[in-house]
Amino acid sequence: MKQIIPPQSGVGFALRAGQRLVVTDPEGQQVADLFCFSRADPSDALSSGRSIDYNDTILFTTGHILYGQSGRGMLKIEADSLGRHDFLVTPCSQQMFTMLGAEGYHPSCLENLERSLARFGVNTNQIGTSFNIFMHVAFDEKGRIAVKPPLSRAGDQVTFLALQDLFVGLTACSDEGTNNGSCRPIHFEVVQNVPI
Amino acid sequence: MKQIIPPQSGVGFALRAGQRLVVTDPEGQQVADLFCFSRADPSDALSSGRSIDYNDTILFTTGHILYGQSGRGMLKIEADSLGRHDFLVTPCSQQMFTMLGAEGYHPSCLENLERSLARFGVNTNQIGTSFNIFMHVAFDEKGRIAVKPPLSRAGDQVTFLALQDLFVGLTACSDEGTNNGSCRPIHFEVVQNVPI
Numbered sequence: 001m002k003q004i005i006p007p008q009s010g011v012g013f014a015l016r017a018g019q020r021l022v023v024t025d026p027e028g029q030q031v032a033d034l035f036c037f038s039r040a041d042p043s044d045a046l047s048s049g050r051s052i053d054y055n056d057t058i059l060f061t062t063g064h065i066l067y068g069q070s071g072r073g074m075l076k077i078e079a080d081s082l083g084r085h086d087f088l089v090t091p092c093s094q095q096m097f098t099m100l101g102a103e104g105y106h107p108s109c110l111e112n113l114e115r116s117l118a119r120f121g122v123n124t125n126q127i128g129t130s131f132n133i134f135m136h137v138a139f140d141e142k143g144r145i146a147v148k149p150p151l152s153r154a155g156d157q158v159t160f161l162a163l164q165d166l167f168v169g170l171t172a173c174s175d176e177g178t179n180n181g182s183c184r185p186i187h188f189e190v191v192q193n194v195p196i
Numbered sequence: 197m198k199q200i201i202p203p204q205s206g207v208g209f210a211l212r213a214g215q216r217l218v219v220t221d222p223e224g225q226q227v228a229d230l231f232c233f234s235r236a237d238p239s240d241a242l243s244s245g246r247s248i249d250y251n252d253t254i255l256f257t258t259g260h261i262l263y264g265q266s267g268r269g270m271l272k273i274e275a276d277s278l279g280r281h282d283f284l285v286t287p288c289s290q291q292m293f294t295m296l297g298a299e300g301y302h303p304s305c306l307e308n309l310e311r312s313l314a315r316f317g318v319n320t321n322q323i324g325t326s327f328n329i330f331m332h333v334a335f336d337e338k339g340r341i342a343v344k345p346p347l348s349r350a351g352d353q354v355t356f357l358a359l360q361d362l363f364v365g366l367t368a369c370s371d372e373g374t375n376n377g378s379c380r381p382i383h384f385e386v387v388q389n390v391p392i
Contacts, residue, residue, distance in 0.1 A: 049325030059339025129245030143255025
């Protein structure tokens with residue numbers, strides 16, 4: 001059953017090994033930050049550095065595996081209609097918005113991930129670099145990065161296969177700048193268990 | 197006083213706010229992995245994702261600040277005679293060497309960081325993407341990465357200013373492949389407290 005993450009919010013849920021998570025951008029140009037932990041050992045969190053190292057890439061798409069800090073595979077990207085995501089930067093945060101000049105409170109992916117994952121016993125400092133679905137971070141040969149409008153169009157989707165039991169946090173990104181000016185919803189679906 | 201890290205080993209030490217850490221490659225083409233934690237809150241570890249986000253770069257040199265997960269600055273690069281380091285990949289590990297075909301035990305930066313930081317109460321899964329001084333990770337426009345021989349020559353050095361009290365782990369990298377075929381020592385020096 002498809003579920004909706006309203007703009008600037010997030011959800012947390014358990015994903016069993018063999019289940020598939022399908023994340024859809026229903027309107028286009030909307031980013032979804034994903035972070036996860038091993039259910040068997042919640043100190044084992046998603047690791048961009050391990051994933052970059054073991055896949056020999058900073059751009060992830062179909063066939064790549066997202067690893068935890070321990071080096072155990074967590075999620076395999078089984079299908080990807082877009083092919084451009086980010087695994088370099090941390091979720092947007094109140095601190096980031098304040099640095100960028102926001103006055104007062106601004107919803108953020110970090111807050112939404114914290115809230116969504118809190119019931120699984122996770123603390124803020126464990127939420128590191130997220131896999132930022134549909135996010136377009138450009139980089140040049142000098143290493144400079146720039147956040148560009150997402151390349152996703154309505155209906156673009158990514159399917160992840162869970163390689164172990166996980167606790168997952170997933171957001172509809174709260175940063176207007178990242179999402180080409182306005183924040184929209186994200187759809188997701190957990191496809192029931194298939195033995196792996 | 198200059199101290200020597202023998203090949204394929206590591207050290208752990210406390211660094212006070214205002215102290216400077218000078219890391220030197222005495223022979224050339226030798227990588228040193230650095231990881232650190234906030235002394236005030238050891239759950240706050242070095243974060244490549246936060247650092248990439250807040251500096252708008254994946255290549256770090258003089259003037260850049262390395263941030264912790266909380267977004268507090270940890271180390272500022274004050275001087276850098278080389279200008280090419282890595283902040284994308286996790287430390288080499290027994291698992292990585294096994295994946296690459298090694299039979300049996302191989303020393304690794306992850307093991308050396310674990311050992312060096314254990315007395316500060318840090319556990320393995322908290323040791324994420326290290327700042328890999330002198331490491332040369334090339335990347336192309338498709339995001340593919342490749343570990344190349346370090347560009348450092350004998351005497352190249354990097355000076356870090358501590359922006360808060362830290363626990364630091366530092367290695368002479370154990371991976372022959374990363375260090376152009378053989379593993380050499382690293383020198384470092386902690387320059388005593390200067391008010392910041």
